[in-house]
Amino acid sequence: MFVYSKDLSQYILNPFCIMLDDIDEIPEGGALLYQGSRYMLLPPAALVDFQKSMEDKLGTEAVSQALYSSALRQGRYFTGKVLDELSLEPDDAVRYMAALARGMGWGRIEITSLDISSLTLELEAFHSAFAEEYGKAKDPVCSFIRGFFAGVWQAVTGSEVEGLEMHCRAVEGPSPCIFVFAGSADRKKLRVSISQVKVEED
Template sequence: MAKIAPQLPIEVDSETGVWTSDALPMLYVPRHFFVNNHMGIEEVLGADAYAEILYKAGYKSAWHWCEKEAECHGLEGVAVFEHYMKRLSQRGWGLFKIQDIDLDKGTASVKLEHSAFVYVYGKVGRKVDYMFTGWFAGAMDQILAARGSQIRTVAEQVYGGSEEGHDDGLFTVKPL
């Protein structure tokens, strides 16, 4: 396996220590720290309740991120979604690969390879990547709203690499 330098721009404010990539402040934390916190919350709340909370929060964050990044880079339409998947992949969450996207229909599917969650959880017989699900609908809806569309969407994880018979995850987006 070849190693490469990070591909996303990072600036650090010398006075505050705040990291910024493109137009947004960022946090840089070890994967084990993040996933262990995630697992701890899941243990208390249950996976279904936690997934619902993360869907709503992730949706909101993805909308904000896409809005700011579109502004920062002069992007619109599918280019915003592609940029979002690229940046998520560059941040170590996994490799997000768009399988298809149709803004006129409000649909998309995204394959997830090398999920940070699957690396830690392993094969547990259930989906563990649910944190990402709301991100896809939030991104799609921001892009649709920016182009004047009234379509709003919902995302779901079809399967995950943590389930038997699957090495990767698949997420779909469709209209409400």
């Protein structure tokens, strides 16, 4: 259960320190709890090594899809809990989840555009743990972040959405990773530039 009761703006400014206050170890030791759920500290190298090992066996596209799908379910689940227990407005729920991701060290997630009526959300991830750990890649590698925020956006809007990583540090070099999320129905029509989503005319 979420027990968060601090001011949202303070949380967004400094999520890591506030999260640390809320992390407990169970009395007998061996399990860390944050807001009632079990967590463990894991270096990104462990996840990225697993990702690369799976890519060797299954191919990058299959692994990207698997990471995306599982992260989407996680994003949906946690956002649902946040909406339920913290009574946040939809845009604040996205900000909260971005702060949570930052606090967990995935990267500093900045919301560059958010419009519920058009189902579009754009994010930038500075210092993506996945991209920085992966090294040079041919295709975007932040599938977990992409899936997680697709789930966040799906929970907030109630609509099927798709997430694209338009720009990845692992592909393009030092710069933020850029993500765009939009309704699935518009997927084929999306023509995306770095800073805006344009829907093509039929």
